[in-house]
Amino acid sequence: MDIIPTIKQACKKYGNDRGRLIDILWEVQNSLGCINEEAMGLIASEIKSHRVEIEGLVSFYSFFSDRQKGKIIIRLCDDIIDRHAGIERIADIFSEELGIGIGETSPDLNFSLEYTPCIGMSDQAPAALINNVVVTNLTPDSARETARQLKKTLDPSKLVTKCGDGNNAHKLVNAMVQNNIRQKGEVLLADGIPAEAGLDNALKKASLDVIQAITDSGLRGRGGAGFPTGEKLRLAQKTEATQRFIICNADEGEPGTFKDRVLLTERASLVFEGMTIAAYAIGSNSGILYLRAEYAYLRPFLESVLENRRKTGLLGKDVRGKKGFDFDIRIQLGAGAYICGEESALISSCEGLRGEPKNRPPFPVEKGYLSKPTAVNNVETFCCIARILDKGASWFAGIGTKASHGTKLLSVCGDCAKPGIYEVPYGIGIDELLKMVEADDPAIVQVGGASGEMVGRTSFGRKICFSDAATGGAVMVFSSHRNVLAIVDYFLEFFADESCGYCTPCRIGIVFLRERIQKVMHGFAEDADLGYLKDLCKTIMMTSRCGLGSSAPKSILNSIERFPLVYSSHLKESKDGFQASFNIQKALDESRRLAKRTSMIYDPVYEDEAD
Amino acid sequence: MKKRIATVSLAGCFGCHMSLLDIDERILELVKLVEFDRSPINDFKKFRARCDIGFVEGGCCNEENVHTLRDFRKNCDVLVGVGQCAVMGGLPVMRNAIMHSDDPLRECLETAYLNSPYVYNPANDIPNDPALPLILDKVYTCSEVVKMDYHIPGCPPSGDVLWQTIVALLSGNPSDLPGEIIKFD
Numbered sequence: 001m002d003i004i005p006t007i008k009q010a011c012k013k014y015g016n017d018r019g020r021l022i023d024i025l026w027e028v029q030n031s032l033g034c035i036n037e038e039a040m041g042l043i044a045s046e047i048k049s050h051r052v053e054i055e056g057l058v059s060f061y062s063f064f065s066d067r068q069k070g071k072i073i074i075r076l077c078d079d080i081i082d083r084h085a086g087i088e089r090i091a092d093i094f095s096e097e098l099g100i101g102i103g104e105t106s107p108d109l110n111f112s113l114e115y116t117p118c119i120g121m122s123d124q125a126p127a128a129l130i131n132n133v134v135v136t137n138l139t140p141d142s143a144r145e146t147a148r149q150l151k152k153t154l155d156p157s158k159l160v161t162k163c164g165d166g167n168n169a170h171k172l173v174n175a176m177v178q179n180n181i182r183q184k185g186e187v188l189l190a191d192g193i194p195a196e197a198g199l200d201n202a203l204k205k206a207s208l209d210v211i212q213a214i215t216d217s218g219l220r221g222r223g224g225a226g227f228p229t230g231e232k233l234r235l236a237q238k239t240e241a242t243q244r245f246i247i248c249n250a251d252e253g254e255p256g257t258f259k260d261r262v263l264l265t266e267r268a269s270l271v272f273e274g275m276t277i278a279a280y281a282i283g284s285n286s287g288i289l290y291l292r293a294e295y296a297y298l299r300p301f302l303e304s305v306l307e308n309r310r311k312t313g314l315l316g317k318d319v320r321g322k323k324g325f326d327f328d329i330r331i332q333l334g335a336g337a338y339i340c341g342e343e344s345a346l347i348s349s350c351e352g353l354r355g356e357p358k359n360r361p362p363f364p365v366e367k368g369y370l371s372k373p374t375a376v377n378n379v380e381t382f383c384c385i386a387r388i389l390d391k392g393a394s395w396f397a398g399i400g401t402k403a404s405h406g407t408k409l410l411s412v413c414g415d416c417a418k419p420g421i422y423e424v425p426y427g428i429g430i431d432e433l434l435k436m437v438e439a440d441d442p443a444i445v446q447v448g449g450a451s452g453e454m455v456g457r458t459s460f461g462r463k464i465c466f467s468d469a470a471t472g473g474a475v476m477v478f479s480s481h482r483n484v485l486a487i488v489d490y491f492l493e494f495f496a497d498e499s500c501g502y503c504t505p506c507r508i509g510i511v512f513l514r515e516r517i518q519k520v521m522h523g524f525a526e527d528a529d530l531g532y533l534k535d536l537c538k539t540i541m542m543t544s545r546c547g548l549g550s551s552a553p554k555s556i557l558n559s560i561e562r563f564p565l566v567y568s569s570h571l572k573e574s575k576d577g578f579q580a581s582f583n584i585q586k587a588l589d590e591s592r593r594l595a596k597r598t599s600m601i602y603d604p605v606y607e608d609e610a611d
Numbered sequence: 612m613k614k615r616i617a618t619v620s621l622a623g624c625f626g627c628h629m630s631l632l633d634i635d636e637r638i639l640e641l642v643k644l645v646e647f648d649r650s651p652i653n654d655f656k657k658f659r660a661r662c663d664i665g666f667v668e669g670g671c672c673n674e675e676n677v678h679t680l681r682d683f684r685k686n687c688d689v690l691v692g693v694g695q696c697a698v699m700g701g702l703p704v705m706r707n708a709i710m711h712s713d714d715p716l717r718e719c720l721e722t723a724y725l726n727s728p729y730v731y732n733p734a735n736d737i738p739n740d741p742a743l744p745l746i747l748d749k750v751y752t753c754s755e756v757v758k759m760d761y762h763i764p765g766c767p768p769s770g771d772v773l774w775q776t777i778v779a780l781l782s783g784n785p786s787d788l789p790g791e792i793i794k795f796d
Contacts, residue, residue: 576684577684579754579755586748587748588747588748589748590716590748601674
């Protein structure tokens with residue numbers, strides 16, 4: 001097949017701009033099924049780049065492939081919550097029905113089966129992403145039925161027979177995803193939020209007053225880091241530049257987080273309104289919504305919301321009739337990389353680069369997207385901005401605690417009767433939350449996802465707020481029959497996979513941490529191994545340049561400190577000074593087979609007893 | 612009483628032992644302080660008495676290395692890994708990089724003895740004399756096999772570093788090893 005026209009067309013669609021490489025690669029992969037060596041070379045010559053740069057991208061992002069994959073790619077969500085919900089059994093069934101193992105493609109090129117990290121459906125686990133179609137609450141029976149139906153129809157969209165609630169039933173979304181909104185608060189999920197009230201109020205003010213209002217409200221970033229939003233906007237506004245950018249970070253990859261998914265489904269307009277207000281505040285004319293590839297099913301709907309806003313004068317030239325304020329938003333689809341949730345990595349990705357974090361300073365507010373001042377904020381933060389401009393800074397500041405204002409959207413999943421979305425004022429106790437979600441036997445609460453904090457039973461009195469147990473939204477509940485070490489091991493596996501590989505301590509250290517944790521799990525470790533773990537954790541945290549490395553070891557340190565008995569019950573002091581983890585028999589097996597003889601040292605010698 | 616020292620080279624190149632000779636005339640001082648037990652320096656193959664310090668060069672690539680290392684652990688109070696091979700596996704550990712093969716050990720042996728462009732091996736044999744110890748599935752560092760007390764980095768560690776380590780261990784005072792003589796990046 002001649003692929004040249006396809007590639008030329010894909011590159012031309014994005015103006016042969018290497019800054020739009022991610023979009024170009026999506027375009028090529030969608031029409032060719034993969035981005036092979038030949039395609040890489042052609043793309044490189046079209047956009048005047050090098051093949052190795054294209055290959056660097058294709059190998060970095062897990063949704064891109066250089067080998068032909070099946071027409072239907074089944075991605076099973078391999079989250080710790082999904083594992084507890086039985087995703088391994090589901091995987092076996094898909095494997096059995098389709099005749100391929102994990103990571104394989106069927107010979108007729110119809111199916112590929114693989115695992116993927118959290119797809120943001122932990123409240124309806126086990127879940128899978130079949131091309132862009134989300135399948136939730138899988139059971140062994142429904143998995144078998146799904147596989148059989150796919151074989152018959154080869155059309156994943158036919159799998160959706162019953163849509164979820166709210167906008168999930170919108171014809172452009174058409175997903176079986178449920179919002180599971182369990183508690184609405186007054187800021188984000190309240191009914192009857194007046195459309196564009198915030199934007200109208202903002203446009204009546206001078207831009208600096210808008211920033212002042214946000215500062216006065218005490219709003220801090222909702223993505224996890226909690227940087228004061230007003231300050232961020234002020235810094236971006238203050239930096240001299242010809243152009244400034246607003247980026248909305250909708251790359252919620254933190255395992256167990258799915259609140260942005262619900263906001264994008266139910267409050268899309270509010271998100272864009274917030275972005276528009278922020279743009280007005282810092283003097284930006286261009287915004288990007290960075291949407292994670294797992295949420296690609298929301299894209300047609302979000303595009304239509306944007307289109308509507310353009311038609312009604314809420315985007316485009318002279319927004320809402322405000323002379324001289326032009327602003328538009330484009331959607332940048334990610335390609336499956338957790339690290340792109342980190343703001344500087346996200347900017348790299350928007351620029352068509354590998355999603356690697358950048359050195360700071362300069363911070364994005366000074367030198368961000370295309371080296372221009374850029375304010376990157378979470379989906380929820382933008383919603384808050386719109387609400388603050390509508391209801392006033394003091395209203396917002398009055399909710400929550402002294403240092404953490406407003407409400408927080410929590411996505412709760414795991415061992416509880418009511419997983420889902422809870423909008424609660426800051427300062428809520430973990431015990432209070434556990435009652436709301438009807439967790440009857442909670443033993444561990446992971447606040448803030450894999451990079452967050454592990455809280456044990458004795459500390460359930462802690463409060464969810466910036467100064468105590470901070471979270472970007474994820475709250476995972478584990479009951480007393482879950483294995484702490486298995487959870488820690490999962491988190492390490494996740495980080496080892498998702499490390500971008502730039503900093504050696506993170507790239508290699510996390511693998512070493514995992515080896516040592518497995519040594520503990522297998523009962524081969526002794527006290528000194530815990531010392532090694534703690535030391536290595538400190539080294540990795542100190543020497544990594546972004547948040548991934550500095551938070552990956554947290555679950556180990558937390559669990560050693562808070563579940564010491566679990567560790568001590570696994571430790572065994574070796575009396576002879578030998579490492580119990582080293583198994584000489586296993587180490588020799590391969591050699592015995594190849595050499596076709598036994599060991600003179602480690603195999604017993606049998607005397608000939610016949611004589 | 613003189614302290615007893617044992618030394619051994621496992622999967623190493625004897626470079627670290629050569630480096631030990633680089634303590635030059637200080638060796639006269641050393642023999643006043645210590646007595647060498649099992650060591651390639653005096654060619655004693657077995658321990659004659661329990662030792663205070665064991666110096667181990669090289670990691671473990673075959674069963675005999677494991678056996679020897681465990682013997683050292685049993686017979687030495689303090690065990691010191693000397694040089695990159697003992698500490699991290701060194702050059703031999705490069706064969707652990709053959710990890711994406713279905714049969715890594717076979718691939719390693721065939722590359723070494725049959726397929727490499729510079730191999731002259733008309734009989735097409737992979738050495739397999741019964742007297743040869745069996746090779747391990749991969750190379751293990753010393754601390755993967757037994758507990759080690761100290762590690763001295765370097766390829767090889769210089770005579771000065773070895774000397775200062777010995778002095779520190781014998782006197783019980785902490786060693787004074789400035790960064791520039793033990794850091795190599």
